[in-house]
Amino acid sequence: MNILLANKFYYRRGGDCIYMLNLEQLLKEHGHKVAVFAMDYPENIETPWKQYFPQNMSKLMAFTRPFGSAEVKAKFNKLLDDFKPEIVHLNNIHTHLSPIIAELAHNRGIKVVWTLHDYKLLCPRYDCLRNGDDICELCFNEDKSSCKTYKCMKGSTLASLIGYKEATTWNRRRLEKCTDVFICPSKFMAQKMAQGGFNSKKLVSLCNFIDIDKCKKDTYEKENYYCYVGRLSHEKGVKTLIKAAQKLPYKLVIIGGGPLSDELKNETTNTNIEFVGYKQWDEIKEIVSKARFSVIPSEWYENNPLSVIEAQCLGTPVLGARIGGIPELIENNVTGMTFESRNVNDLTSKLEAMWQHTFDYKEIALTSQKRYNSESYYQNILKIYQ
Known part of the structure; x- marks a missing residue:
């Protein structure tokens, strides 16, 4: 089968990019x-x-690219x-490539599948904040x-105004018309x-997968610290985590950078x-695999965070905020626990409980x-393609 994957970036930038790169490898392995x-x-x-790639988007292109x-x-x-x-198979394409490519494919009679990594089809900002x-x-x-x-x-x-025009141009009816299946x-x-x-008939719920081989270990010994992995930005809830962590005597290792980096350190x-x-992954693997648990303190509608999946595949339980798709990934007291998003007191008590x-x-x-192995995912995605 000839399969075309589309995403605005083609390197390990974020979860959408990692998903597409993993999917590319998986599909090739199956011929x-x-x-x-x-x-x-x-x-x-x-x-x-x-x-075939269009040029990197300039500021001036922000007035044309979103519309095709x-x-x-x-x-x-x-x-x-x-x-x-x-x-x-589309992924994160808005603004830089635009859904025009869905229409072009659909108009030729090609089946269009779209994996949704955020809420851009509902919210012009994409994050519902x-x-x-x-x-x-x-x-x-x-x-x-x-x-x-x-x-x-x-x-x-x-x-x-541009965000508004983009959302109204690529409205629900137009997107549904040119897309056969939305993978959630x-x-x-x-x-x-x-x-x-x-249309619920066009929505398929399918949890992401990872390359589990990169998570396999000989031992599952832990050291006396817990960790956070992710971008240091407001919606990720790192400020809330630090407020809670400063009340406790346990060591917290924070992996990642972002716009709040200097502020949080100060x-x-x-x-x-x-x-x-x-x-990089090899260093993340080492830190996360030895942590007693990982924390996902998000304050936005997280979809299906790879940071939860990767930690659990490394044998590290996760304390996750009860928001978005995070609770679906955690079995209470078995693979982790959950807490009320944005609630410092609840987070503090759950950090203590996890410890x-x-x-x-x-x-x-x-x-x-x-649960998250690639072969199971391949069988499911093949059914969607066929």
């Missing part, structure tokens, strides 16, 4: 021919498909002509004007899509909290590796 369509970005992995630029249409059509895919703080669902209906009213796009009137990595995502009016007075910065609780680390790893 499929796979092509890639992405923006020509400096950090991209080298690929022979680069000749001439370059994107020309290069994508050329790729369709040359590769002749039977399936076009008003002004980057309060949970907001005002744009889940046909009227997207709240995006302009609250200047949801970076607090900018112009950016919010969490049941929560599927529920929100249905709430936003999308506000942290507890010497038991260590910031180790951005790390005191006895977990079967090896069993967590073996069960999780079985």
